[in-house]
Amino acid sequence: MLKRSISFLRSLNLMRLREGIQATRPTSSQLHHMISERKRREKLNESFHTLKSLLPPGTKKDKASVLTTAREYLTSLRAQVAELSKRNQQLEARLPPAAKEAYNEEAAGSSNERVSVTLTQVVSESTPDQDQQIFDLQVVLRSVECCTEDMVIRILEFLKQVNNVSLMSLEANTWMSGSDSNVNRVILRLRVDQGTEWDEAAFQEAVRRVVADLALNNCRNQ
Amino acid sequence: MLKRSISFLRSLNLMRLREGIQATRPTSSQLHHMISERKRREKLNESFHTLKSLLPPGTKKDKASVLTTAREYLTSLRAQVAELSKRNQQLEARLPPAAKEAYNEEAAGSSNERVSVTLTQVVSESTPDQDQQIFDLQVVLRSVECCTEDMVIRILEFLKQVNNVSLMSLEANTWMSGSDSNVNRVILRLRVDQGTEWDEAAFQEAVRRVVADLALNNCRNQ
DNA sequence: GTTTGCACGTGGTCGA
DNA sequence: TCGACCACGTGCAAAC
Numbered sequence: 001m002l003k004r005s006i007s008f009l010r011s012l013n014l015m016r017l018r019e020g021i022q023a024t025r026p027t028s029s030q031l032h033h034m035i036s037e038r039k040r041r042e043k044l045n046e047s048f049h050t051l052k053s054l055l056p057p058g059t060k061k062d063k064a065s066v067l068t069t070a071r072e073y074l075t076s077l078r079a080q081v082a083e084l085s086k087r088n089q090q091l092e093a094r095l096p097p098a099a100k101e102a103y104n105e106e107a108a109g110s111s112n113e114r115v116s117v118t119l120t121q122v123v124s125e126s127t128p129d130q131d132q133q134i135f136d137l138q139v140v141l142r143s144v145e146c147c148t149e150d151m152v153i154r155i156l157e158f159l160k161q162v163n164n165v166s167l168m169s170l171e172a173n174t175w176m177s178g179s180d181s182n183v184n185r186v187i188l189r190l191r192v193d194q195g196t197e198w199d200e201a202a203f204q205e206a207v208r209r210v211v212a213d214l215a216l217n218n219c220r221n222q
Numbered sequence: 223m224l225k226r227s228i229s230f231l232r233s234l235n236l237m238r239l240r241e242g243i244q245a246t247r248p249t250s251s252q253l254h255h256m257i258s259e260r261k262r263r264e265k266l267n268e269s270f271h272t273l274k275s276l277l278p279p280g281t282k283k284d285k286a287s288v289l290t291t292a293r294e295y296l297t298s299l300r301a302q303v304a305e306l307s308k309r310n311q312q313l314e315a316r317l318p319p320a321a322k323e324a325y326n327e328e329a330a331g332s333s334n335e336r337v338s339v340t341l342t343q344v345v346s347e348s349t350p351d352q353d354q355q356i357f358d359l360q361v362v363l364r365s366v367e368c369c370t371e372d373m374v375i376r377i378l379e380f381l382k383q384v385n386n387v388s389l390m391s392l393e394a395n396t397w398m399s400g401s402d403s404n405v406n407r408v409i410l411r412l413r414v415d416q417g418t419e420w421d422e423a424a425f426q427e428a429v430r431r432v433v434a435d436l437a438l439n440n441c442r443n444q
Numbered sequence: 445g446t447t448t449g450c451a452c453g454t455g456g457t458c459g460a
Numbered sequence: 461t462c463g464a465c466c467a468c469g470t471g472c473a474a475a476c
Contacts, residue, residue, distance in 0.1 A: 029446090034469060040286075040449075041467070047289035054296055062465075064262075067269035070292055074276050077299040084306035090397040091313040148389050149378040156371040167370050170394035251462095256453060258463075263451070284449075 115215060116140045117208040119200060122189070133198075134168070137188045139207060143215050148174045148184045150214060155186060158210045162203070164193045337437060338362045339430040341422060344411070355420075356390070359410045361429060365437050370396045370406045372436060377408060380432045384425070386415045 052059055052066045059069050122134040141151055152172050168189040176182050192198055274281055274288045281291050344356040363373055374394050381389060390411040398404050414420055
């Protein structure tokens with residue numbers, strides 16, 4: 001019914017335009033403008049309709065209501081994303097880092113090295129923050145009498161001096177391996193702020209030197 | 223159909239009237255209509271502006287662009303929520319059962335205490351050694367700025383002074399809780415040689431004092 | 445020049 | 461009747 005009246009008005013106006021055909025020269029441009037505006041309007045209305053279809057179904061078909069509820073829904077979704085991301089980070093923080101590689105490495109060769117430091121980046125698709133990265137630092141030390149406490153303390157005190165990394169989680173184990181030589185393994189999950197420079201190899205080498213120095217000192221003491 | 227003809231006649235009459243006399247009918251009702259429509263328009267534009275302010279900042283100030291980008295952003299946020307929720311569920315499913323209690327405890331009350339120390343004996347039927355016992359020491363510290371590194375270092379240095387306990391494994395996490403107050407949790411598995419005297423409550427109280435002292439010092443420093 | 449976009453006033457419909 | 465809402469055509473800018 002409404003469409004009918006609209007089209008009726010349209011034809012009426014067109015008739016009016018044709019009535020003044022002799023005095024109004026820019027009829028074609030005006031007509032083009034008119035239909036262009038009509039096209040714009042219907043496109044905008046279509047966008048309104050599709051947007052309303054995405055909103056929660058109890059929404060009024062009001063244009064203003066569509067806008068305001070879109071705004072509210074958007075902020076709500078943002079809050080949900082933030083909360084979920086935070087909770088996700090909490091969960092990931094206390095998730096034990098994968099320790100399978102250490103076992104394989106220990107079972108295989110490379111045991112001639114008393115200290116091994118590996119640094120692997122954790123790719124997490126849930127929190128793809130571009131300004132920070134997450135690394136897993138694994139330190140394995142085979143020594144006759146280097147207690148895990150000293151090792152962890154040394155590593156942590158070293159980490160405190162590096163200002164753009166922060167500790168997310170830490171996992172340390174010690175176990176006997178073969179005849180009276182125990183193996184200490186520490187896995188640290190680190191969050192690296194990407195703002196400053198970050199030399200991965202240099203950091204790894206520094207950790208290696210710290211641990212090797214600890215092993216030397218301890219062996220000299222005993 | 224009848225209505226159509228009626229409206230047609232009416233509009234025709236109105237147009238005739240307007241053509242004839244233009245100054246006699248700008249009555250107050252038309253003026254009210256005008257300013258009301260103006261009010262409506264500016265309110266709608268305001269809604270447009272606020273909605274655009276919530277969109278990603280590279281958005282065109284076009285009305286249609288605002289609508290379409292709002293739609294895209296909304297679907298994107300929805301997808302993010304779905305993916306985060308799925309991942310969250312996966313993470314919660316594979317969460318170790320030991321950490322669930324701490325999670326609930328953190329979510330529930332008992333947050334009035336900034337430091338909590340619990341010591342539980344691990345009964346393991348696989349190694350029923352009678353001359354040594356295994357304990358799990360859990361330390362939770364809620365503080366605005368007590369980094370986990372210091373906490374672990376303090377606990378380990380304290381442990382080094384106790385001569386009849388040795389560290390088996392260590393697990394430390396830190397995560398944000400609420401507004402800018404992070405929670406540090408450290409779980410230590412200790413082997414206690416039963417030969418000498420072993421006062422469980424005293425040990426726990428000593429750990430609590432160490433951690434509380436650390437928190438005090440850190441709060442005083444900052 | 446043309447196209448795009450927007451605010452304006454206006455007439456019309458639908459519900460209190 | 462009054463108020464809210466909407467579509468229409470048009471004048472007026474700025475941008476391709």
